[in-house]
Amino acid sequence: MKNNKPILVLNNIWKSFGGMMSLSDVSISVPRNRIKAVIGPNGAGKTTLFNIISGALNPNKGSIIFEGQPINGLPSHKRTFLGIGRTFQTVKLFKQMSVRENVMVGRHCRSSSEFFSCGLRFPKSRIEEKKIAERADAELDFVGAYDMKNQVAGSLPIGLQKTVEVARALATDPKLILLDEPAGGLNDKETERFSELIKKIQERGITVLLVEHDMRLVMNISDEIAVLNYGEKIAEGAPEAIKNNKKVIEAYLG
Numbered sequence: 503m504k505n506n507k508p509i510l511v512l513n514n515i516w517k518s519f520g521g522m523m524s525l526s527d528v529s530i531s532v533p534r535n536r537i538k539a540v541i542g543p544n545g546a547g548k549t550t551l552f553n554i555i556s557g558a559l560n561p562n563k564g565s566i567i568f569e570g571q572p573i574n575g576l577p578s579h580k581r582t583f584l585g586i587g588r589t590f591q592t593v594k595l596f597k598q599m600s601v602r603e604n605v606m607v608g609r610h611c612r613s614s615s616e617f618f619s620c621g622l623r624f625p626k627s628r629i630e631e632k633k634i635a636e637r638a639d640a641e642l643d644f645v646g647a648y649d650m651k652n653q654v655a656g657s658l659p660i661g662l663q664k665t666v667e668v669a670r671a672l673a674t675d676p677k678l679i680l681l682d683e684p685a686g687g688l689n690d691k692e693t694e695r696f697s698e699l700i701k702k703i704q705e706r707g708i709t710v711l712l713v714e715h716d717m718r719l720v721m722n723i724s725d726e727i728a729v730l731n732y733g734e735k736i737a738e739g740a741p742e743a744i745k746n747n748k749k750v751i752e753a754y755l756g
């Protein structure tokens with residue numbers, strides 16, 4: 503039977519930093535195998551929301567339900583293991599390492615000997631290491647960066663670094679992938695390529711939650727959009743409805 507339950511549900515999330523409220527009573531649910539976007543002005547709380555989902559931050563109040571289970575308090579690496587992958591608004595690659603090694607780091611989170619570290623140590627078994635390298639190559643091929651696999655990650659232009667970061671997230675076998683401004687700093691052609699890649703990820707059966715300021719990309723590929731403004735959810739719905747929503751136009755689109 504098809505599972506129609508949302509893959510992720512956030513219930514009444516509150517988060518403040520030193521008395522400044524960054525998220526106020528935000529509830530969002532993410533339907534399985536869809537592309538959902540979170541949009542809103544700078545400082546609206548989008549990245550904070552991603553950090554709360556991935557476990558980089560804990561909310562002051564509210565529950566996070568992934569695949570029907572509460573995951574509040576679980577550390578990031580356990581959430582990765584459950585199937586939550588992510589990329590970062592500011593690319594976080596190991597700049598001195600090769601592209602392939604960077605993607606292998608993602609795969610280490612799945613390999614038995616590296617279950618808890620997800621770090622830089624190489625696994626004990628050579629067979630395991632070979633498998634990890636093969637999987638890294640497959641993901642690099644998937645994102646269209648296979649030819650760069652031996653290059654030093656920090657030497658690549660930003661667009662390619664962002665695709666490598668996606669490959670690293672895919673190597674963790676996510677059920678849900680969080681993409682924080684994948685098109686930030688990219689030109690039109692690169693953005694177009696990224697939007698094709700996001701659709702390909704969805705076709706693989708992975709749910710996509712996306713933060714993005716490029717409205718053409720968001721409106722073209724999203725099934726649903728949630729809008730944050732000053733830490734509050736002010737609208738949620740299909741792209742057409744969001745485009746024409748008065749509150750959203752005033753706060754962000756206008």
Ligand SMILES: Nc1ncnc2c1ncn2[C@@H]1O[C@H](COP(=O)(O)OP(=O)(O)OP(=O)(O)O)[C@@H](O)[C@H]1O
Pocket residue numbers: 519524542543544545546547548549550551591
């Ligand atoms: N670690 C932190 N410590 C203190 N304040 C923070 C921290 N992280 C976020 N904030 C504050 O929370 C608010 C929301 O920030 P956040 O980064 O989530 O916004 P955003 O919607 O991602 O914005 P942008 O579109 O610019 O990336 C901002 O006022 C920000 O200064």
Ligand SMILES: [Mg+2]
Pocket residue numbers: 548549550591
């Ligand atoms: Mg942000």
